[in-house]
Amino acid sequence: MWLAAAGLAAGAGVAWLISQADPSQGTIPEVPLALPVAVLVGWSLIGSGLLAARSRREDHLALALIFTGFAWFASILPLSHNSVLFTAGEVLYSLYYAGFLYLILSFPAGRLQGKLDRTLMGIAIALVTVGHRWIVLAAIVAGSIVAFALLHWGSGSRMAAPDGHTSFFTTVYMSGTTMFTLGLGDVVPHSHVGRLLTVLECGIGLGFVALVIGYLPVVSQAFSRREASIALLDARAGSPPTAVELLSRHVGDAGNDALVDLLRDWERWAAELLESHVSFPVLAFYRSQHDNQSWVAGMTALLDSCALILSIVDTDCRRQARLTFAMARHAVVDLCIVFRLERTPPAVDRLPAAEARRLETFLSAEGVRLRTDEPSIAKFRDLRAMYEPYVQALSSYLLMPLPEWLPSERESESWHAMA
Numbered sequence: 001m002w003l004a005a006a007g008l009a010a011g012a013g014v015a016w017l018i019s020q021a022d023p024s025q026g027t028i029p030e031v032p033l034a035l036p037v038a039v040l041v042g043w044s045l046i047g048s049g050l051l052a053a054r055s056r057r058e059d060h061l062a063l064a065l066i067f068t069g070f071a072w073f074a075s076i077l078p079l080s081h082n083s084v085l086f087t088a089g090e091v092l093y094s095l096y097y098a099g100f101l102y103l104i105l106s107f108p109a110g111r112l113q114g115k116l117d118r119t120l121m122g123i124a125i126a127l128v129t130v131g132h133r134w135i136v137l138a139a140i141v142a143g144s145i146v147a148f149a150l151l152h153w154g155s156g157s158r159m160a161a162p163d164g165h166t167s168f169f170t171t172v173y174m175s176g177t178t179m180f181t182l183g184l185g186d187v188v189p190h191s192h193v194g195r196l197l198t199v200l201e202c203g204i205g206l207g208f209v210a211l212v213i214g215y216l217p218v219v220s221q222a223f224s225r226r227e228a229s230i231a232l233l234d235a236r237a238g239s240p241p242t243a244v245e246l247l248s249r250h251v252g253d254a255g256n257d258a259l260v261d262l263l264r265d266w267e268r269w270a271a272e273l274l275e276s277h278v279s280f281p282v283l284a285f286y287r288s289q290h291d292n293q294s295w296v297a298g299m300t301a302l303l304d305s306c307a308l309i310l311s312i313v314d315t316d317c318r319r320q321a322r323l324t325f326a327m328a329r330h331a332v333v334d335l336c337i338v339f340r341l342e343r344t345p346p347a348v349d350r351l352p353a354a355e356a357r358r359l360e361t362f363l364s365a366e367g368v369r370l371r372t373d374e375p376s377i378a379k380f381r382d383l384r385a386m387y388e389p390y391v392q393a394l395s396s397y398l399l400m401p402l403p404e405w406l407p408s409e410r411e412s413e414s415w416h417a418m419a
Contacts, residue, residue, distance in 0.1 A: 047154060051155070141179065145172065148175040148201045149168065149171045149174075152189065152194055156191070156193075157197065158189065158190040158191050159187055159189055159190070159194070162186055162187075174189070178201045179201055179204070179205040180209075219283060222283055223283060223286050225276075226272075226273055229269045229298070230293055230298045231289075233246075233298055236249060237301055241297060244359055244406045244407065247305060247308060247313060247363060247366075247368055250262070251366055251368060252367070256315060259315075259317050263302075263317065263320045264320055267323055267327045270299065270328040270330075270331045274327075274331040274334055277338070281339065296391065296398060296402070299328055299331065299332060299391065300391045300402050302324065303325060303332075303391065306324050308380070310322060310379070310383060311376050311379040311380035311383055313363070314369035328387070332391055336393050339394075341393040343390060345388065346402075351384075362406060
């Protein structure tokens with residue numbers, strides 16, 4: 001029992017560390033119901049192991065369940081954006097996984113004689129295997145059903161079945177019908193603890209139903225609308241998008257009209273992104289379908305382009321550029337407030353003097369008229385200072401790199417790589 005007590009204390013420490021994690025500071029992604037359900041699954045495994053240790057001293061089933069609970073807790077930490085927690089979680093998960101497999105392989109022959117023992121061991125192995133993907137909704141639901149079944153089984157809930165025969169599979173069946181709020185009533189608990197667990201599981205099941213019906217479709221639609229504009233930017237500004245590429249592809253009268261339309265569309269895109277990401281902050285963590293694209297890069301390229309138009313580029317679309325710049329900056333500033341991020345000036349200037357001269361040469365060669373007087377250059381620096389610290393903070397927090405000012409290659413669109 002001393003090993004079980006030490007394991008319980010270690011599990012309590014991990015659970016406390018997870019409960020103290022602040023999603024707004026980048027330690028645990030914000031996923032509704034995922035954290036409490038994950039903690040519930042881990043504690044149910046550890047609790048069942050401790051209960052089994054009292055009544056099943058002849059085998060290692062209790063120790064296996066406790067190890068499984070540890071592995072479940074450790075599997076959460078690698079999802080952290082905090083480098084220390086991520087590293088600790090990877091190490092702990094590897095140790096628990098290796099120790100758990102060693103425990104299974106070292107069982108003497110014939111130790112697991114009962115069908116129930118073999119079933120529980122298979123469930124434990126499955127939970128350890130999929131534990132590091134607990135963010136998947138199916139794994140959360142399945143883990144919750146098994147967790148409540150183990151709680152019923154470990155607490156000795158008396159089940160009333162139509163045929164009068166109860167087994168662990170009967171308990172899992174009752175837990176599944178309760179989780180999905182079917183309420184068939186053919187298997188019901190008779191103990192007070194069993195009834196309490198049934199009410200608790202039913203409440204969590206209703207939460208999952210509301211999550212699937214109401215939350216996930218809204219988040220998915222908002223993500224699709226965001227990514228559609230980012231995909232359209234590929235042929236207009238390259239991948240990753242750059243301000244210089246965007247301006248060089250909109251030269252001339254027809255290009256100027258197209259640029260106005262593009263800036264107007266992205267003004268609305270920035271407004272929609274602000275509304276959706278403030279309402280559902282988890283959207284900020286969703287990656288684009290291509291590695292060289294991201295909403296942070298698209299927003300930064302848009303702000304870079306507007307800053308150039310409002311300062312050193314001589315064009316007729318300054319009014320729309322001013323409106324788009326204001327909306328885009330509003331979005332990045334408010335998102336930094338939502339995630340409690342401080343202004344973070346780039347450690348290295350994104351546009352040093354040599355790159356600035358190269359930028360002027362590139363745009364001039366493409367036929368873009370430039371203003372090189374000192375007031376225009378000073379305004380350009382002031383505009384950059386208004387948004388670069390905020391996009392840099394978002395970039396560091398979300399692990400999405402900022403784009404360069406100039407393209408590394410002329411032909412960098414994603415659609416070229418799909419041939």
